[in-house]
Amino acid sequence: MEVEQSKTLYVQMFGNFQMKYNGHPLTGERLRDTHFTSLMQILLHNVSSGVSRDYLEDVLLGDRDVENRHQALQTIIYKAKRKLKKMGLPEDNYITLEKGIYYWTSKIAVKEDAAVFDRLCDMADKSRDEERQLSLYLEACYTYKGEFLSTYTGVLWAGAEARRYRKQFCDCVQRAASILRKREDWFRLEKLGRYVTVIAPFSDWECLIMEALVESGRHEEARKLYADTVDNYLKERGIYPSAKIMENMEKLGNQIRHSYEILDQIQQNLMEGSENIMGGYQCSYPVFRGIYHMVNRLMERGGQSVYLMLCTLVDSKGNPMKEGERLEEMSVRLGEAIRKSVRHGDIINQYGGGQFLVLLVNTTRENCDIIEKRINQNFITGRQRTGVQYHVNSVICEA
Template identity: 50%
Template sequence: MPQEPESAETVCDEQTKEIEDRLLELYVKALYLYKGEFLAAYTGETWIAQEARRYHTMFEKIINEAAYILRKRKQFKGLEKLGVYAAKVDPFNEWEELIMEAMVETRRYEEAEELYTDVVDYYLRECGIYPSSKLLGILEKYSNQMNHAHEILENIQEGMNEQEETERGGYFCSYPVFRGIYQASIRIMKRTRVPVYLMLCTLEDEEDRQVQSETKINKYSRQLKKCVGESIRYSDIYTSYGKVQFLIMLIGLKREDCEIVKKRINRQFAKKNPRAAEKYHVNSIVCEL
């Protein structure tokens, strides 16, 4: 028996798929030709700067077109690979949202949560900036889409508890977690009137300037983190804010107690680094009793 002719809709779908296949293949080849900013060391030259902008605009357009096709086809592994490459060759332009989307769509929720934290810390640590509200909004949107399996309360609580007894001293957490605790503390303290102080600890050299040497920054930052953790109480919270700063939340202290904490951190740090100095700034978050 003769086969029935394919419908016009089926033929159209197949043609569209073939066109998209070819486009995606060309997009991917083009993307891997882009290795970063064009002649980055010479962007002071007008023509070089113009070409760099043109190439970057082309790169952005191709990324978005390729992402559209991959998203449409639910090819999320390809989307994640796309985001990883884009973030590598074009850092601090928020391509991490593609990776986050792929992880959420493939139900890798724990990895997605880790990525959210890592992205914020990376922007602060490497560039000294906080990700834009647009990127955070996108990341939080995907966070809200995460579906956890139904559990009884005891199991949920066990999963949230610290896995093992930590060393004595303050609780260190990533900046997004610290930010959430800070916002919750504001609400709680408005009702309880328990004083909370926010301390900013900044690494500076002996001439009150920001430390420039990467070697010294890495060394001092590790040591200062340890000194801060050992100098505050078990219930206090701290986080790194960029490469050379730490934020500390001190709960239920008096203002004069903050001075004691400052001296305690400074004394420990000075023993290890007599040539370095930290600068502190203390603010009351909500109230002083």
């Protein structure tokens, strides 16, 4: 763990913007001052090169109609110096102007996480020693704590830097993973995968965890991760994981092999738990998709009538419910109502926030209407204003 140096201003640009001096955070109302915060961000990110007066005016004043832009900038800097002194920094002329360029004072050392990240990446790229390369790439990955100035990406310069750092971070992860894969270091590959999926969610990094679990023989955990990943993408974003992640995870899933067992043991492991025996069969999206494929194949010779139903939570105006605690609560209730309303052999999947898929096997269109009424009876209580919107399609054999 790095020991912080006294008399050094530590600046965090990844994630939320923070400044710390002598172990104490410089926070409070002052950081909510837009001009002050914007000034500190761009100056401290460009400690070595400084920032030109014209560019600083553009960043801080934008297109506002200001009579004397130089004077307005000088006023902002004067107020910033006063605030810095009140925040506890040692007395100094914190911001200086030299030949049209503004600089942060050289008397107060600055350590910025983004600059550290840049330096680590550069050192790793130039190194010819694999062990040192891996160490530097991993250190760079763990230095990246989130999007560069995540709440300021609407600012042009900050948004451009955020994109640059995001790409650089992805490159570091891929290069570190490549070395770990080559060394079959599945423990550190899993650790890296779990870190990056939190820092950059919904970016397909779950493949790293899946690979580490499969290669280290933890097959049950790999299966659960596969199902949870697909469900999480659908529930949180209402989207499928990308074709790349689906393809990679299915490919890795196909590598899973069980140890030798007799048939009775295998059959026992395949049995459904008694706690799930009542009502319809609720499962993850990958399982639901596999069952759909299988039912479609069985229709070739069985002549069964199968329907796919989509149940969507709607508000009093008939619009899909929006994100929030209310949606989560109602989704739980709707899922329970559906499970109670369908038959033992019907299959259910929570497709996303407030949406459920139901595969109704060996039924008729008229029975689908009956099931809709049954779900409403189990779900709608009293003067409840939310309801359920239904769409039903016949499953057509694709053979």
